[in-house]
Amino acid sequence: MQSxxxxxxxxxxxxxxxxxxxxxxxxxxxxxxxxxxxxxxxNTSHAEQSTGVYDFNNVTAAITQIGNNxxxxxxxxxxxxxxxxNSGGNLDARIxxxxxxxxxxxxxxxxxxxxxxxxxxxxxxxxxNTATLRQxxxxxxxxxxxxxxxxxxxxxxxxxxxxxxxxTTQTGDNxxxxxxxxxxxxxxxxxxxxxxGNVASAVVDVNVFGGPLIEQTGFANHASTLQTxxxxxxxxxxxxxxxxxxxxxxxxxxxxxxxxxxxGIGNVATVSQLGMGPAxxxxxxxxxxxxxxxxxxxxxxQVGQYYVANVNQTGSNNYxxxxxx
Amino acid sequence: MQSxxxxxxxxxxxxxxxxxxxxxxxxxxxxxxxxxxxNTSHAEQNRSSQALGxxxxxITQTGDNxxxxxxxxxxxxxxxxNTxxVDAMVxxxxxxxxxxxxxxxxxxxxxxxxxxxxTQAGSRNTATLLQTRxxxxxAVMVQGGSGNSAAVEQQASGPGTTRTTQNGNDNSLTISxxxxxxxxxxxxxxxDGNVASELADNSGYGVxxxxxxGTANYASTLQVNTLLADLQIVxxxxxxxxxxxxxxxxxxxxxxxxxGIGNVATVSQTRASTGTAGNGNSxxxxxxxxxxxxxxxQVGQNYVANVNQAGSSNYxxxxxx
Numbered sequence: 001m002q003s004x005x006x007x008x009x010x011x012x013x014x015x016x017x018x019x020x021x022x023x024x025x026x027x028x029x030x031x032x033x034x035x036x037x038x039x040x041x042x043n044t045s046h047a048e049q050s051t052g053v054y055d056f057n058n059v060t061a062a063i064t065q066i067g068n069n070x071x072x073x074x075x076x077x078x079x080x081x082x083x084x085x086n087s088g089g090n091l092d093a094r095i096x097x098x099x100x101x102x103x104x105x106x107x108x109x110x111x112x113x114x115x116x117x118x119x120x121x122x123x124x125x126x127x128x129n130t131a132t133l134r135q136x137x138x139x140x141x142x143x144x145x146x147x148x149x150x151x152x153x154x155x156x157x158x159x160x161x162x163x164x165x166x167x168t169t170q171t172g173d174n175x176x177x178x179x180x181x182x183x184x185x186x187x188x189x190x191x192x193x194x195x196x197g198n199v200a201s202a203v204v205d206v207n208v209f210g211g212p213l214i215e216q217t218g219f220a221n222h223a224s225t226l227q228t229x230x231x232x233x234x235x236x237x238x239x240x241x242x243x244x245x246x247x248x249x250x251x252x253x254x255x256x257x258x259x260x261x262x263x264g265i266g267n268v269a270t271v272s273q274l275g276m277g278p279a280x281x282x283x284x285x286x287x288x289x290x291x292x293x294x295x296x297x298x299x300x301x302q303v304g305q306y307y308v309a310n311v312n313q314t315g316s317n318n319y320x321x322x323x324x325x
Numbered sequence: 326m327q328s329x330x331x332x333x334x335x336x337x338x339x340x341x342x343x344x345x346x347x348x349x350x351x352x353x354x355x356x357x358x359x360x361x362x363x364n365t366s367h368a369e370q371n372r373s374s375q376a377l378g379x380x381x382x383x384i385t386q387t388g389d390n391x392x393x394x395x396x397x398x399x400x401x402x403x404x405x406x407n408t409x410x411v412d413a414m415v416x417x418x419x420x421x422x423x424x425x426x427x428x429x430x431x432x433x434x435x436x437x438x439x440x441x442x443x444t445q446a447g448s449r450n451t452a453t454l455l456q457t458r459x460x461x462x463x464a465v466m467v468q469g470g471s472g473n474s475a476a477v478e479q480q481a482s483g484p485g486t487t488r489t490t491q492n493g494n495d496n497s498l499t500i501s502x503x504x505x506x507x508x509x510x511x512x513x514x515x516x517d518g519n520v521a522s523e524l525a526d527n528s529g530y531g532v533x534x535x536x537x538x539g540t541a542n543y544a545s546t547l548q549v550n551t552l553l554a555d556l557q558i559v560x561x562x563x564x565x566x567x568x569x570x571x572x573x574x575x576x577x578x579x580x581x582x583x584x585g586i587g588n589v590a591t592v593s594q595t596r597a598s599t600g601t602a603g604n605g606n607s608x609x610x611x612x613x614x615x616x617x618x619x620x621x622x623q624v625g626q627n628y629v630a631n632v633n634q635a636g637s638s639n640y641x642x643x644x645x646x
Contacts, residue, residue, distance in 0.1 A: 294361070308354040309368075316361040316388070322368035324353045324380075 034061035034082075041099075044071040048083040059084060060092040063104075070097060073105035073132075080134075081105040082120075091118040095131075100149075103130040110137045117142060118164075127151050127172070135161055143167065150174055150195075158184055163210075166190070173197050179212065186210045196220055204230055211235045211257070219243055231255055242266050242293075251275060254306070259288045260298075265315075268297045275304040286310065291318060353408075355382040362419075365392040367401070372408035380405060381412040384424075391417060394425035394453075401427040401455075410437030415452075416444045420470075423451040431459040438463060439485075448472050448493070456482060464488070471495050471516070479505055487511070494518050494539075502528055508551075509533050517541055517562075525551050533557070540564055550574050563587050563614075572596055576605040581619075583612045590617075595624040607631065612639060 034047045043065055051057045061082050063072050072095050073081025081104055082093045095104040106120045118141040122131045127149040134157045135141055141164035145154045150172040156179045158166060163186030168177045174197045179189040181204045188210040191200040196219045202212035204227040211234040214223040220243045225235045227250040234257035237246040242264040250256040251274040260269045271287040286308040289298045294315040300322040302309060309322045355368045368382050382403045384393050393415050394402030402425035403413045411431055415424040426441045442465040443452040449472040456462050460483030466475045471493040477500045479485065487510035489498055494516040501524040502508045508531040512521050517539045523546040525531055530553045535544050541564045548554040550573040558567045563585040570593040571577040577597045581590045592608040607629040610619040615636040621643040623630060630643045 300355075302353075306352045308352065308356075310354075310356040311358070311366075313357075313359040313364060314361060315364075317363040318359055318361065319364070320357050320359065320366040320368075322355050322357065322366075322382075324355065324368075324370040325372070 032057055032059045036063040038065045038070060039067060041067040042069045043067065046073065046081060050085040057089040059089060062094045064096045065102060066098045068099040069101045070099060071103050080107040084108045086110050090116045093120045095122045097129065098125045100126045101128050102126065105132040107134045108138055124152060125149060140164060147175060148172060158187060162186055170198060171195060182206055188213060193221060194218060207233050209233065216244060217241060225249065228252065234259065239267060240264060254285060256285045261290045262296060263292045265293045266295045267291060271300045273302045273307060353380045357384040359386045359391060360388060362388040363390045364388065367394065369404040371406045379410065380408045383414045385416045386422060387418045389419040389421055391419060391422045394423065401425050406430055412440045414442045417450060418446045420447045421449045422447065425453045427455045428459055429457050445473060446470060461485065468496060469493060491519060492516060504528060514542060515539060525554065537565060538562060554578065556580065560588060561585060578607050580609045583617060584614060586614045586616055588612060588617045590619045592621045594628060597625050
């Protein structure tokens with residue numbers, strides 16, 4: 001009897017201790033960490049981290065690959081590499097690749113963390129690499145994409161996110177950077193390219209506040225922005241060099257702003273704005289183009305009301321065409 | 326979910342703000358500044374009829390061989406159509422520049438004005454200003470330099486003013502008004518070898534004033550079928566020529582004053598219908614200096630010719646039929 005009683009007491013004591021320990025642990029943050037390092041050629045990594053909403057996890061994933069023809073996700077980003085779903089705490093996803101012909105993909109979905117940062121970062125050093133970063137239903141996010149080399153391709157897609165930042169930096173020639181945003185607010189993507197023959201494209205749909213900033217340095221670069229159904233959003237394009245092209249288009253209700261600055265020879269800036277409403281945030285509907293150099297062209301097309309076009313050209317053989325309807 | 330909620334709240338706030346702002350007038354403004362040579366600018370502002378708003382375009386070019394519009398004004402530079410209350414201004418500094426402004430179908434109530442203004446400083450510049458179906462309009466053309474040419478044309482317009490000033494030598498100016506209600510222009514040329522030509526056709530009441538100062542200048546005016554034409558030409562200098570012609574219409578009045586040597590004034594008035602002698606149809610020529618010539622030809626009724634010459638070797642010929 002005494003032994004049975006002792007066992008019962010011990011069991012009761014153990015149960016109580018476990019219960020108290022569990023209650024104490026529930027107030028602490030849990031952690032989910034992934035770390036992968038691959039050296040060599042033709043390697044592939046996948047990682048998926050899924051937690052409950054508002055679990056307040058500290059979720060991090062870091063994949064490092066050194067070599068050629070390596071993949072985080074399917075080749076050409078056909079399938080996700082790093083996938084993080086439904087987390088309500090700190091999120092951090094990082095991929096670093098060094099080599100040629102690599103690809104990396106990060107997807108973060110339904111991450112609701114108004115006070116916790118969500119960070120995704122892809123860094124690629126080498127040529128002919130591709131990177132894809134996708135964020136859906138997130139907030140307080142930071143997306144960083146860095147590529148150093150030639151012939152690289154990057155894509156960032158953000159949907160229904162507020163607020164956040166997306167930065168893409170490419171150094172080299174013949175690179176392509178694309179940023180796509182839909183239903184975002186206070187999100188001002190930034191694309192920086194340094195080299196020749198680069199292409200930067202920003203597509204924004206149903207956005208309020210915030211617009212893309214594209215900065216290109218070099219020759220024969222092309223910056224293209226398209227904003228549809230946007231309000232209180234601005235586009236800024238800065239190009240330094242020759243034979244560059246900047247195309248900016250906005251449509252929606254009101255408060256459209258496009259600011260293009262080109263410094264060099266033979267540059268072309270084209271602005272298209274469509275909207276019927278008045279300015280409501282003291283920002284106005286305006287197109288501002290400043291070109292410094294010779295043989296530059298500025299074309300502005302504004303359809304709607306309350307529009308202002310301002311073109312400033314310094315140099316010779318420049319051309320301006322403005323149409324307001 | 327939270328981000329969706331935030332976006333919905335922002336969208337609702339935007340909607341309220343838009344409703345509050347909808348009662349304001351619209352604005353359409355173009356500003357272009359070009360510094361350098363061989364630059365070209367075009368601007369077109371086209372609004373729906375009776376859309377109240379502040380429509381303004383200003384283009385400033387500094388340098389040579391710049392164009393607002395096609396070279397030689399072959400195509401329009403600033404073009405404004407179908408709107409109320411517009412303002413177009415071109416400023417050019419340099420040589421061999423050209424500027425063009427076209428304002429079409431601008432319907433303005435009394436509180437809105439239509440203004441087209443071109444200012445050019447330099448030589449061998451050209452400027453063209455066309456206003457059609459506008460009212461309460463103001464056309465201003467200022468050129469400083471030599472070898473410049475300017476043309477102003479107003480058609481089917483209400484009341485308005487035209488003020489043109491050229492300062493330099495060998496400049497030329499043409500102004501025509503057709504079908505304007507209250508017409509008239511102020512033309513001023515200072516320098517030598519300048520030419521000013523004015524035409525008024527099928528228009529209402531007009532009081533054109535033309536002043537030339539210098540040598541070998543030429544002023545030519547033709548007024549056809551105007552309700553009332555009260556023309557005044559003043560020339561100061563030598564070897565100047567003034568030719569004034571009026572035909573048909575109701576009341577015709579020409580007043581030419583020349584001060585200098587070797588000047589010639591020629592007046593032709595025909596077929597004024599209701600003018601009353603002493604009050605309506607008259608030609609007055611006053612010449613101060615030597616070797617001047619005054620020729621007056623009046624065909625019709627109730628005409629008065631008055632020539633006053635002070636000096637030597639002057640000549641007068643008056644023909645009334």
